[in-house]
Amino acid sequence: MEPGARVDAQGTAYVVSIRGVPGGVDLWRWSKPLDGPPNSNRTLPFKYEGQPDNCGIFSFTNGGCANNVGTPENLGLAPGGGDADIAVNAADPANSSIPNVALTSLTLAPGVTGTHSTDRGDNFTAPNVAEALIPGDDRQWNDAIDPKTVYLIYHDVATFNIDVQRSTDGGVTYGAALGEAIDAATFPAAGDVTPTSTANLAAQIKVDLSNCASRGNLYQLFVAPDNVSENTGGQPMRSAYVGVSLDAKLGLPTFTFTDYKIYTGPVGATNGNIFPALAVDQFGFLYAVWSDNSNVFFTSSSNLGRTWTPARVVNKGATKGRANVFPWVAADVNGHVVVAWLGADKAGNSNDRAVMEPGHTPEDNGPCTDGTSTCMTKWAQWNVYVLETVNGHAATPTFNQFTASDHVIHRGTISTGGLGGGADRNLADFFQVALDPQHRANIAFADDHVVSPLSLRRTGTDNPDDPVSFRVGVPYFTYRLQAPAGVVTTGSCAAP
Secondary structure, three states: OOOEEEEOOOOOEEEEEEOOOOOOEEEEEEOHHHHOOOOOOOOOOOEEOOOOOOOOOOOOOOOOOOOOOOOOOOOOOOOOOOOEEEEEEEEEHHHOOEEEEEEEEEOOOOOEEEEEEOOOOOOOOOOEOOOOOOOOEEEEEEEEEOOOEEEEEEEEOOOOOEEEEEEOOOOOOOOOEEEEOOOOOOHHHHOOOOOOOOOOEEOOOEEOOOOOOOOOOEEEEEEEOOOHHHHHOOOOOOEEEEEEEOOHHHOOOEOOOEEEEEEEOOOOOOOOOOOOEEEEOOOOOEEEEEEOOOOEEEEEEOOOOOOOOOOEEOOOHHHOOOOEEEEEEEEOOOOOEEEEEEEEOOOOOOOOHHHHOOOEOOOOOOOEOOOOOOHHHHOOEEEEEEEEEOOOOOOOOOOEEEEOOOOOOEEOOOOOOHHHOOOOOOOOOOOEEEEOOOOOEEEEEEEOOOOOOOHHHHHOOOOOOOOOOOOOOEEEEEEOOOOOOOOOOOOOOOOO
């Protein structure tokens, strides 16, 4: 579930996916020099790299169970696996120009587990189960710059501030520096200030990797209520904010953020549909996306996050006004931006079983109530969609829309409520898109369209249209075969 995708500057692609606590995480790698060229059907021969954080409490050799595959039902016993993220550094001249790979996974307590690899994922260091300086954590994210600098963010559950830590050893430890992405002025509207507070939902942190003066800036997108009264009253997250750190790159032990409100939706609207996402291109321009469950919103900044274009709905055609969730965004050269998300063929809230899953008992694996065992044929059908533009920071960028999946990847509801959601969580909370050095979109997504081989034994049926059947979300990977026309690799930096 929750597959993450990263591609380093040498074209090595990584996919990470969680099993949940205490199952740990799984990692796959494709490197053309190491793993071979694409197959005859142009799929990539990924190498399974095991579970970097699994069995760490039993073995501290190369990160524990490097080959812990076991049976299809193997739970393992890991200090992480609740959430996962990876980040790739620049080539390390002290290590044969091999880019470092940092990986973190999550348990609520003690918190964030971290490890890293200096040989493209073949071996990982022993997991450190206490990377977070504040114990009791939720939803960590990572990004990296230069050969060894890695950033870690997470929510501490006591305040729900967004805590930011820096590693200067490739992700072995994260105690080199720290900051808080929600500034003092914004915290009353976005923090966990009372027992009834809504708090916030954080995107993956992003580092400016450009060669501009802005290189090394940190950017943190989050959604939250619009003001303190809405927050303390438990009202929806209708506003989007970006925290900007201009001093993180100075190398000091502490750094600061200034927050900017970039969008406010109508009263009662919610943009707290897991997760918002942010990207920075190689010229310092910023791009943010989120979903209100019906549409995907997009905005950009040309001045390092201070001001933003009016957020607008960018999905189009048959997807517009239907259920659209899990947007993610990636950017590379000047204005080249890719947005990926899941879209249904039905209008309505993705969490609404009556709309998305008619004709069955409204619960996970609830039987059909229409006198058949095939009521899933009437359910919402979901695909992976992609928008792509080569002028993303224009006032009105031009997007081309594609269907990236070659089959329906899921039927029914999709929960956007996290662990507290009441809808189907087979796909968990997000998926990711990354761009390779050829400017091609690489997408890792969860897919549960195939009934599990364990279904007949577990449920007595393997009927693919029967909701009683057992299925799990497993990671799939696809990539664009060629770069889009019109990619611009030159230009001016974003305004300081």
